Amino acid sequence: MNESQQYVLGVDGGGSKTVAWLVERSMIPPFPDSQSPDSQGADPLVPLGIGRAAGSNVRTVGMEAATQHLRQAVEAAFADAGIEPRTVAAACFGLAGAEHADAQIPFQDWAEQEQIAYKTIITNDAEPILHAEVEDGYGIALIAGTGSFSLGENAYDRVRNGGWGPLFGDEGSGYAIALDGLRAATRFADGRGPKTKLLAAFLERLELDEVSDLVGAMYRSSMDRRQIAELGEVVFMMAPEDRVAEGILQRAAVELALLVHKVANQLEDTEHELPVLLTGGVLINHPAFQERLVQTLKQTGWQGSRVYPVPNPVAGAVRIAAKNC
Structure with a gap:
């Protein structure tokens, strides 16, 4: 050699x-x-x-x-x-x-x-x-970072679910979590949604003084999808003390669990227990959310034991x- x-x-x-x-x-x-x-x-x-x-x-x-x-x-x-x-x-x-x-x-x-x-x-x-x-x-790969999708493969087939991008997909991703948090914050500001600490947290993160400043900050041309996804960290930070943020993360876990279930159903593999492999910043950087996902999988009928x-x-x-x- x-x-x-x-x-x-x-x-x-x-x-x-x-x-x-x-x-x-x-x-x-x-x-x-x-x-x-x-x-x-x-x-x-x-x-x-x-x-x-x-x-x-x-x-x-x-x-x-x-x-x-x-x-x-x-x-x-x-x-x-x-x-x-x-x-x-x-x-x-x-x-x-x-x-x-x-x-x-x-x-x-x-x-x-x-x-x-x-x-x-x-x-x-x-x-x-x-x-x-x-x-x-x-196995079944579940990716939840800036975007989200799942991919599964066994001896007979390979299938994919999700991955439709930020306009009409990417449920459970950092981008989706950030947008859900921003929507909740602005709905509270308008009096159309429940009280949440997310509004003050987003203003602090973006170094803004007024709610009205959010429009200029979020729609400026330099704010790309990755930077918006990073604002999902605000939701993770506030979840332990804010019911609205907690609900956003639970809905994200349900969406990601659904990606796993649908791939497993499409593969129709009854002979093997397929492991679930988790990656992406949403899952890797947040062990508590990773555990939340595992529990959500079990609560929705997942019988597997190997999650890596x-x-x-x-x-x-x-x-x-x-x-x-």
Whole structure:
């Protein structure tokens, strides 16, 4: 094995950030027995280098910016490892906005032109989540970050639910939670909704003096979807002491549980207990909300026992790359 063949790359390209991991193939730990009820998921990967860049969702930033950010993340991973950039054995890019072949082909062409790897896999940003904790990649991935959707796969089928975007979807996401909080706050300001501390909390977060200032703050051109989604943190912060905020989070948990149930129903897998893999800032950054979701799943009939948080979906991209060496 020559020196380049020692390494694989995994890249997680989302709407708000891109993360690349450079990993030595021999250092990738095996999976535990995934069917054991006591299984805690895969042992963590230890990357040689980590690179970060801005988002690379082609639907929101365009192809030129997406590939620029991918290149920056890959180069930063090599720099972090103290290794000169080189063609690696295999690379997997899990990219938001690249669900279909027509979106994947331009990235495949770009990666080959850049000579990033001898073998390149381009897939959507949910596929690596399934491979991060389960060897066969069979399970249900639930993503709740800026947006939300679920993806399930078993030996017979792959199905997707949600992911309709911010205009008429993304229920349970940070963006949806933020909007629900802002609606509740302004309804209270108008006298059309129940009293809530969310109004004062949003004004403080946005450094505003008057309720009327919300319009200018929220509709200014520089306020993008990611920044609005970050305001969902206000709802999480106020939930312990505000019934309105608490209700928003409970409705979000119900919506996310529904995404899991519908994927499970579509897969119709009665032979295996499919694990549920959770990722995205809404779930990973809020363990109490993660537990709320698990309880909501159980209360709505979920019989499974294996629920794994996936803080680093890029680890799944590394494992996919290693499988294809």
